[in-house]
Amino acid sequence: MKRLLLAAIAATLAVGAAAQQPNPRDAVPDKMPFDLPYGPPISLDRAQAAINAAVAESKKRGWKLNVAMVDSGANLVAFARMDGAQIGSIQIAEHKARAAAKYRRETKIFESGVQEGNLHYLLTLDDVIASRGGIPIVDNGQLVGAIGCSGGTGSQDEVVCKAGADAVMKR
Amino acid sequence: MKQRPMLTLEDCKKISAAAEGEARRNNWNVCIAILDDGGHLLHLARMDGATPANARIAVAKGRTAAETRRSTANWQERVAKRIELLRMPEVTPVQGGVPIVVEGTCVGAVGVSGVQSHEDEQIAAAGIKALG
Numbered sequence: 001m002k003r004l005l006l007a008a009i010a011a012t013l014a015v016g017a018a019a020q021q022p023n024p025r026d027a028v029p030d031k032m033p034f035d036l037p038y039g040p041p042i043s044l045d046r047a048q049a050a051i052n053a054a055v056a057e058s059k060k061r062g063w064k065l066n067v068a069m070v071d072s073g074a075n076l077v078a079f080a081r082m083d084g085a086q087i088g089s090i091q092i093a094e095h096k097a098r099a100a101a102k103y104r105r106e107t108k109i110f111e112s113g114v115q116e117g118n119l120h121y122l123l124t125l126d127d128v129i130a131s132r133g134g135i136p137i138v139d140n141g142q143l144v145g146a147i148g149c150s151g152g153t154g155s156q157d158e159v160v161c162k163a164g165a166d167a168v169m170k171r
Numbered sequence: 172m173k174q175r176p177m178l179t180l181e182d183c184k185k186i187s188a189a190a191e192g193e194a195r196r197n198n199w200n201v202c203i204a205i206l207d208d209g210g211h212l213l214h215l216a217r218m219d220g221a222t223p224a225n226a227r228i229a230v231a232k233g234r235t236a237a238e239t240r241r242s243t244a245n246w247q248e249r250v251a252k253r254i255e256l257l258r259m260p261e262v263t264p265v266q267g268g269v270p271i272v273v274e275g276t277c278v279g280a281v282g283v284s285g286v287q288s289h290e291d292e293q294i295a296a297a298g299i300k301a302l303g
Contacts, residue, residue, distance in 0.1 A: 043219050055180070075223035079215035083179050087211045 036104040039142025041071035046168045047078040050137070050147050054164030055080055058149075065151035065160055066093035072144050074101040082151075089150035096134030096157075097148030099127060104143055107134030108158065133157030135165040176273045178207060182302060183214035186271075186281060190298030191216060194285070201285025201294060204229040208279050210238040218285070225284040232268030232291075233282025234261070240277045243268035244292055267291030271299050 047069035054067045064085040069078045076094055081087075096107050103110075110130040113119040122128055132155070134148040149161040183205045190203045200220035205213045210233075217226050232243045239246070239262070246264035250256045256264065266288035270280045281298050283291040 044216055048216065073223060075217075076215060076226045077217045079212055080180060080183070081211075081213045087209070090212050 034104045036136070036138065036143050037141070038072045038104075039139055039144045041073060042069065042077060042137060042145035042168075044077060047071075047145065050164040050168045051078050051080050053167030054147065054149060054160045055082060057163035058082060058160045061156075061159075063152050063156055063160065065149050065157065066090050067160070067164060068093040068097045068148045069164075070094070070097040070101050070146050070148075072101060072142075074098045074146070077145065085151045092129070092131075092150035093133075093148045095127075095129045095148065096131065096150060096161075097146045098134075099129045100134035100136045100146035100148060101143065102127060104136055106132070106136070107148075108132035111154065131157075133161045135161050137165060137169060139170050175276050176278050178205070178213060178271070178279050180214070185301050186298040187214055187216050189301030190281065190283065190294045191218060193294045193297035194218060194283075197286075197290070199286045199290065199294070201283050201291065202226045202229040203294065203298065204233045204282045205298075206230070206233045206237045206279050206282070208237055208277055210234040213279065221285045228263070228265075228284035229267075229282040231263040231282065232265060232284060233280045234268075235263045236268035236270045236280035236282065237277065240270055242266070242270060242292070243282075244288075247288075267295060269295040269299060271302065273302075 050069055051067045058065045064082045066081045066085050066089045071077050099107050107129055110122050110128055111132050113122045114130045122130060133150055136143050137145040147161055147164045149157040186205055187203050194201045200218045202217040202221045202225035204215045207213050235243050243264060244266040247266050250264040267284055268280055268282040270277045281295040283295045
């Protein structure tokens with residue numbers, strides 16, 4: 001009992017000591033992060049062109065994926081499930097695209113934040129998916145939509161997603 | 172083991188393009204969703220000018236038709252006579268969802284949303300017709 005009490009006191013002290021350390025998240029940057037304006041919604045033609053490019057890349061590698069495109073309001077515009085692609089990944093492909101549009105960044109940033117940055121709070125933010133394979137489509141500095149892929153490993157999803165995004169991105 | 176036909180992505184593209192053509196000929200902006208026989212999304216195209224709600228509703232109509240193996244127009248008629256059918260879970264009883272039947276088997280469905288519901292159905296039927 002006595003030993004237990006001592007351990008409890010030691011733990012309390014340790015927490016107190018940790019509180020003395022500066023928290024990197026207390027820093028206040030001057031600039032807004034990912035300050036990308038939401039532009040007009042991507043057209044169906046371009047959305048389908050991105051999906052076709054992604055499907056072609058996936059087919060070339062013998063992979064079966066789901067590919068989703070959303071507009072600048074994060075709403076679904078076009079979708080394709082390749083023959084034999086995993087049905088559990090239908091919603092994930094759309095979720096990745098939606099999160100990339102809503103948060104104006106690649107979903108890989110959330111994955112890295114959780115994995116390498118230990119930023120577990122990211123998982124508590126609304127509609128986040130901490131898995132790579134979601135990329136915003138940017139037109140002349142404006143976000144017009146986003147593409148999301150799912151069905152393989154995160155790395156496979158990302159390769160295909162990038163092929164789709166590159167096909168329609170105007171830089 | 173029983174064998175059954177299955178929609179491919181190429182089939183979906185054919186259906187979607189024909190449905191889109193029918194909508195375009197009439198100057199209608201709609202969303203066209205194609206689902207498999209389990210009600211899982213296979214293909215979706217939201218034409219420029221169709222609303223975000225159209226995307227959700229097209230999928231809901233298509234899922235109803237795919238899972239129940241009957242058109243949502245049929246559901247609409249039945250609900251008109253038996254209001255208690257509105258409590259059927261996950262059913263969208265509004266015309267515009269049409270099952271795709273191949274060799275007597277339901278292989279999926281097309282759901283359309285964007286114009287009047289009988290026009291939505293016209294578009295869905297045009298798409299399925301292209302399958303041959």
